[in-house]
Amino acid sequence: MTKKWWHEKVAYQIYPKSFMDSNGDGIGDLPGIISKLDYLKDLGIDIIWISPIYSSPFVDQGYDISDYRQIAECFGTMEDFDRLLAEAKKRDMYIVMDLVVNHCSSEHEWFKKALADPDGEYGKYFYIQEGVDGHAPTNHRSYFGGPAWEQIPGTNKYYLHLFAKEQPDLNWNNVAVREQVYDMVNWWFEKGIAGFRIDAIINIGKKKNFITHEADGPDGLYNGNDVVDQEAAKVFLAELKEKTFDKWDAFTVGEVFDITSDDTKDLIGENGVFSSMFDFSAHIMTFGEHGWYDAPKVENVKWRDVLFASQQHVEKMGGFASNIIENHDEPRGVCRYLQDYAINDYGKKALAATSILFRGLPFLFMGQEIGTENVVRHSIDEYDDISTKDEYRKAIEAGCSVEEALKACYDNSRDNGRTPMQWDSTPNGGFTTGTPWLGNNPKYEYINVADQEKDEDSVLNYYKKLIALRKSEAHVKTFTYGHFEPMCMEYENVMAYKRVAEDDSETIIIAANFGDKEETIKLDTTVSEMLLSNMKDTNVCGKVEITLRSLECIVVK
Ligand code: TEU
Ligand code: CA
Secondary structure, eight states, X not given: OOOOXXXXXXXXXXXXXXXXXXXXXXXXXXXXXXXXXXXXXXXXXXXEEEOOOEEOOOTTTTSSOSEEEEEOGGGOOHHHHHHHHHHHHHTTOEEEEEEOOSBOOTTSHHHHHHHHXXXXXXXXXXXXXXXXXXXOSSOEEOTTSSBSEEXXXXXXXXXXXSSOTTSOBBOTTSHHHHHHHHHHHHHHHHHTOOEXXXXXGGGGOBOSSOOOOOOSSTTSOEEGGXXXXXXXXXXXXXXXXXXXXXXXXXXXXXXXXXXXXXHHHHHHSTXXXXXXXXXXXXXXXXXXXXXXXXXXOOOHHHHHHHHHHHHHHHHHXXXXXXXXXOOTTSOOHHHHHSOGGGOSHHHHHHHHHHHHTSSSEEEEETTGGGTOOOOOOSSGGGOOOHHHHHHHHHHHHTTOOHXXXXXXXXXXXXXXXXXXXXXXXXXGGGSOSSOOSSOOOGGGGTSOHHHHHHOTTSHHHHHHHHHHHHHOTTTHHHHHHSEEEEEOTTOTTEXXXXXXXXXXXXXXXXXXXXXXXXXXXXXSSOOOOEEEESSTTOOOTTOSEEEEOTTOEEEEO
């Protein structure tokens, strides 16, 4: 694997609306982010991915872009953005933007022109087809529920939207669309960004013909993913890379859901179309058969096994994954992956260590570093997220009670990651002096940055130690480029693995007991040094047999 400038770094995702509000309007903004750069630097962060901050009607919270070259007013101005770039640079930090180009907003001028003249130049920017017998061209379903086709008023024509109807899919077969995108991408690089996180990107490849299938649900519709063609997407992505990313030595991370196929080589191998892609393998296990209401609770052993499988697969493919435990589309990782008895500081730290020390680029999501938990809501009206509303409706239609449907949202809602950042225990968690755009998580009273900064044993300080350890001169090569090797697979509740230096100069073992009882594991050599533990009086030096208490996690040489 050719070494790259970003390999040894640690990344952090900011959901801008909820990070820090500087002017009391209840919405996080760019000056707010700037005011927290020192906090992030102190945590050990190098690369900051900011979810979309472009002009948008915010139907899907900025993932519906109406102008790719403007900053949304609620976040500030382009001058603020330039200042953010300069302030980040001063601190040796890098800004990564969100590239959302499978679709734009229905408020984008391209789409407005397309609506005005569907057969004209801009009509070809989108997927517009004639209806059939007064119906949509096919029965595909959008990812947010309902048909993936919307009729253009006053015509028999329909446009395709795999996400909300306010997010029309851009037609990448049209070279004019591609050129527009490349221009825009290069324009941001010229400003000084370091790269992009690339949204829902495989969707840009579409099959030649869209065909109606027998319904796969009571709504009479069929999974919209059926129109997607990954091979076609890869061709466009290779061109995108050549015309943009390559010129800037950019860091790019694709939002691609399947990391364990052979395609991973084409995506992130030596000549892959992206630098990296997220490992969503654990997240995928949590999907219900029909929706959130029948989503399974993840068992320790299955969770470990899928993560280990993707670790091994990505290494074999010569790639470098981006490892996450949560993002803005997911509930909080500590609630999703830890069993109920483990949702405490010990469990949170064990989860942190096993994730941060994996092979790949660690990506933290804002609030993860303090162990933020899911938020309790008492009515669906307290949620903002478009996908949550759809999943709630599905649950009720499937016969769930209101309580059951709300529980499904508590466990799965994207809003869990979108509540305001919990900075301190003052009203609204120090996020805003006004009224937050989305109801805060009342747990800020006891889970917040200020308290944890003061507490040597806090989750926050543990994250700092962990990141410092990963990046320490003595071990950074091992943690970054070292080989990954599973251990103790016969223990269902133990997650243990080795990181072996490329030149064999050291082997580091990370071992965590996620069970509720102690476990004794046996190593093949004695421990020479303890690097980190999440408990007091861990005593393992010189030992071959190690008893791990429930939720104990050790990092040893
Ligand atoms: O998400 C893409 C994605 O595939 C989503 O299906 C996501 O897993 C799902 O909405 C969960 O309910 C990206 C963005 O991360 C997401 O925030 C956007 O809503 C979506 O693209 C559309 O741009
Ligand atoms: Ca604001």
